Amino acid sequence: MCSAMMYPTISLPRLFWRSFFPAADSAYRKPSLQRLLVLLLFWPVFLSLLLGNRLCLWLDTVLFPDFKKLAIDQPLFVVGVPRSGTTFLHRLLAMDEQRFTTTALWELVFAPSIVQRRFWIAAAALDRHLGRPCARLLHRLERSSLQGLDDIHKTGLLEPEEDYLALSAHLGCFLLILPFGDTSLWRLAYLDRDASDAEKKRLMQCYRSLIQRHLYVHGADKTFLSKNPSFTPWIKTLRQEFPDARFIGCIRTPHEALPSQVNSILIGAGIFSGKVDLDWWREGLRDMLAYYYETLVQSHKECPAETFQIAKMASLVQSPNATISALYDSFGWTLRSNYEAMLETAEQNAKQYRSGHHYEGEKLGVNADETEKIFNNAIAYFELGAKRGDQCDTLVAPSDQSN
8 A cells, every 4th residue: 555645735826826837746847838728718717616606605504504404314425446337336326316316517516505506496497498498508518518528437417426526616626636737636535544634524524514405405315325436535534424324336457447547537637738747647546546446445344244335347347237236235225116127228228338438558658567566455355357458448327328
């Protein structure tokens, strides 16, 4: 396991300054005209969202103070290794709407507060009354802007998405490393180990209030469903904050997961800079995933089976229905007949899907022998085996099946 490191404190002034004047250890230390132009567009949008969301979150405490009283009973966290089927599993589980409620992309980016959600829900109702002209226009804009990412992570404003995006307003979202490339953000990838108790407490208070707001709008009787691979290094902290929580850790052989993650992050990094530092991302992600795998091994050893389960991507590919059924049995849940029928349909569609996300580990500098050595403990413990050569991802989320 990686040894503890001292990362700089995450702060908005630091991120702003380092965006334009990167440190020597930044991912974007090489100047790029493309990056300068992107930053000039990015910062006004980011600050507007950040300040607007924070203002509305504060208004919630004035207009809807009762949300703070809501209990969060037995939330389910889908964690694990990135690129290991977490999105697929999340969307399969989200289909069980009688049991779960989960966050959609539009809520996380544009409406983390109750005030914003009530406004946009009312606006959507008015749009439906008028024949949905705004919804159709928004869908066209959404597809034109997001279609290029479909092979990596197909999403949409109405689709279930990772709720850690809402923590961007609190600088607690690891995805911020893409626009900023600052070493301070690696702290979030080792939170249980490296963050101070005060920082953990602050983030958990923010996160708890975000869940409570969601339940206030969508129903306190539902089980909250979260999917965040970036919460894998937060498992201990989450267990302390939510003692009755349940976890599903998704895993995949590192021979596939590591190059897939490096390839996907490079595509994102390429948007923010014309000079992508392959070594910076590969080495950082390799160390991060090594910590993720070891965290999953330790969590599986320490947690009771009724609160922590492992889902292998290979099993999800071969039989999503059987995988979900086994997870429900482990947690003592009943699989309702209507949901089981949905799973059967999803399984048939998944078997017919082939992803366009291809990558070659060697071309990305991911050495198979080195990977075997670094991840040997997790490979042996979870009996993952080895798979080398050219790879592609082969899962489709249920909500994508009609497209």
